[in-house]
Amino acid sequence: MYEGAETVRELLKVAKESIPPTHWEKTPVVLKATAGLRLLPEEKSQALLSEVKEIFEESPFLVPDESVSIMNGTYEGILAWITINFLTARLHNTNRGPVGTLDLGGASTQITFLPQSQNTVLEAPENYLSSFEMFNRTYRLYTHSYLGFGLKVARLAVLGALDRHEKGHIYSSSCLPKGTRATWMFGGSTYRYGGDEKGVTGFQTCYSEVAKVVRGNLHQPEEIASSTFYAFSYYYDRAVDTGLIDNERGGVIEVKDFERKAKEVCNNLTNYKRASPFLCMDLSYITALLKEGFGFHEDSIIRLSKKVNNVEASWALGATFHLLQSLKSQH
Structure with a gap:
């Protein structure tokens, strides 16, 4: 048994203590792995993810499709950008535009921002610009995850x-x-x-x-x-x-x-x-x-x-918004 999978079991215990039993079957559980797992050999990473999926299936919570996966580095940067700009009330603020985000992990580093200069858009390398829909708006962001530069x-x-x-x-x-x-x-x-x-x-x-x-x-x-x-x-x-x-x-x-x-x-x-x-x-x-x-x-x-505002500045909140948005579109 992988230690990481056992850690997830402990986290689910915390979730059960925090969420009323009447809401368990409607509460989705999702695990998104980041760059550290992307660096592992595929056999090892998939074995770990499979164990986590089994633990999820044993729990009383809602397990959506693709509930356990390795997150694309680009999405990691975008979701962190969504989190910060939501928490700082800059997403829809006409007076104070969105801020950029920099994340430095152990295996990768991300940079994400909303370009204000046309030169940035024209000179950006292929795949550095990504359109992302959130809160009924589409954002065209400059975002890139540099794997190996954590x-x-x-x-x-x-x-x-x-x-x-x-x-x-x-x-x-x-x-x-x-x-x-x-x-x-x-x-x-x-x-x-x-x-x-x-x-x-x-x-x-x-x-x-x-x-x-x-x-x-x-x-x-x-x-x-x-x-x-x-x-x-x-x-x-x-x-x-x-x-x-x-x-x-x-x-x-x-x-x-x-x-x-x-x-x-x-x-x-x-x-x-x-x-x-x-x-x-x-x-x-x-x-x-x-x-x-x-x-x-x-x-x-x-x-x-x-x-x-007492909420962790990371990609997790943005990922939650994205999950809820996708679940809503399915119903």
């Missing part, structure tokens, strides 16, 4: 472990504290890593390593540098870890604030070794992703939120 996969890329996984090999980087020797599990594999004993540490050398991962690999719409974006997931977590924002309230920062913290951590690695040996690498990668990858300016403003 924070944890980026670590493997920086370490040189993405293309070759040699058992027993110690992967090193100038982003890691000297003297570090540890193991790290990701995607079902165990990696040994450590600091570069003979090399130079510090922000400049680390940044040059992580910038190679993103430079030239992401599309850069010109208008985003001056647009308002909400960011969450690992953007939020690393900002909290370094005191840039409050854990509960979030905050508003500029891109250069991530760079400032990256320099502070990377140039004093021994002081931050206990917090996380990857902190320097993560902050440098976020800085490079925003600047070198997406093309934000140093003074571009990013709003970091975990919750808006």
Whole structure:
């Protein structure tokens, strides 16, 4: 039995405690897996999904068609955009237009916004523009999910472990504290890593390593540098870890604030070794992703939120709206 499937069983117990029994058979249960499962071998991912489907079928809740599936990366970005703009009352606001969203997971990263410039529409790569209907309106969004550019996969890329996984090999980087020797599990594999004993540490050398991962690999719409974006997931977590924002309230920062913290951590690695040996690498990668990858300016403003109006800022609420809309259209 997969641990993930067992976790779903526990969540269903919570649902049964929260929802009156008279409503169980009318309450749909759905699981949407994201990039982490997309990276697993298909045999493993499908086995896990099958177990979750069985648990759903055993429950007293309504199980719609395709209730358990791996979500397309594009929809992940769109649904997060719907969530944020609904919660901030910007979807139908003529005075304050919709905001963009940035999501950084372990395996992928998403960017979604409503283009205001015709150049963005004309210059967008194929499949970066997507029409989506919600609340009786159709939105033509710029949205793309970059699989392989999430924070944890980026670590493997920086370490040189993405293309070759040699058992027993110690992967090193100038982003890691000297003297570090540890193991790290990701995607079902165990990696040994450590600091570069003979090399130079510090922000400049680390940044040059992580910038190679993103430079030239992401599309850069010109208008985003001056647009308002909400960011969450690992953007939020690393900002909290370094005191840039409050854990509960979030905050508003500029891109250069991530760079400032990256320099502070990377140039004093021994002081931050206990917090996380990857902190320097993560902050440098976020800085490079925003600047070198997406093309934000140093003074571009990013709003970091975990919750808006006490609702989690993620794709989940948007997915709920989409589900209810599809169920309504079937009846």
